[in-house]
Amino acid sequence: VSGTAPGSGEETFGPQDLSPTEREAFVYSAIIKHMTSEEGQSAGCQVIYVLDRAVEGAADPDVQADSGTPISSEVQIRVQEELALLPPIKFIPDGDEVVGPSEDGSEVQNGGILITLGPIPAGEDRVEVEASSYLGNLAATWQTWVLERRGLRWEVTGTTGPVATA
Numbered sequence: 001v002s003g004t005a006p007g008s009g010e011e012t013f014g015p016q017d018l019s020p021t022e023r024e025a026f027v028y029s030a031i032i033k034h035m036t037s038e039e040g041q042s043a044g045c046q047v048i049y050v051l052d053r054a055v056e057g058a059a060d061p062d063v064q065a066d067s068g069t070p071i072s073s074e075v076q077i078r079v080q081e082e083l084a085l086l087p088p089i090k091f092i093p094d095g096d097e098v099v100g101p102s103e104d105g106s107e108v109q110n111g112g113i114l115i116t117l118g119p120i121p122a123g124e125d126r127v128e129v130e131a132s133s134y135l136g137n138l139a140a141t142w143q144t145w146v147l148e149r150r151g152l153r154w155e156v157t158g159t160t161g162p163v164a165t166a
Contacts (some may be wrong), residue, residue: 018152025078027120027129028071031145033083034156035133036113045087045135046111049098052076052091058118059130059144061164065095065116087112094136107136118144124158125149128160140166 018026028050036048053068076091084087092098095114100107108114118130126150132142142164147154 021072021074021078024120025075025082026152027127027147028075029079029082030118030147030154030156031117031129032079032089032115032133033086034145035114035131036086045113047087048089049093049108049112049114050089051095051116052093054119055116056119057130058132059114059142061142069119105138107135108134138166
């Protein structure tokens with residue numbers, strides 16, 4: 001249900017206007033877009049690999065990403081639709097399948113980047129979501145992103161807590 005802000009003539013949307021699938025897809029889309037095109041560290045990647053599950057502790061370089069809560073196929077498809085102008089986004093079950101041999105710097109294959117996302121906590125207008133990006137053994141980041149809702153979409157507004165880089 002959408003409404004009009006009193007006296008403004010502008011439509012306003014609230015959290016109730018998003019389905020849980022849309023909310024999850026829009027939050028994850030904002031993070032992926034920020035990490036691959038706005039932050040600049042991975043400019044020029046040819047493919048964006050995303051683990052197909054939300055990993056608790058994704059902002060901690062010591063956490064293994066071998067378990068987590070599956071990201072539904074509906075969310076995966078919505079993320080791919082939202083980010084259609086970015087390089088192809090491929091959800092994968094195992095990051096090791098796209099990381100090259102250590103003697104070659106353990107680079108992500110096909111000129112890609114590997115992103116691991118954390119679970120999205122409850123929150124109507126602001127959430128903190130852990131995530132990491134990996135390009136190779138000397139090009140990786142782990143951090144917790146702060147996102148704020150703007151109408152029906154979410155936007156990365158900064159980080160909180162420690163940031164680790166390699």
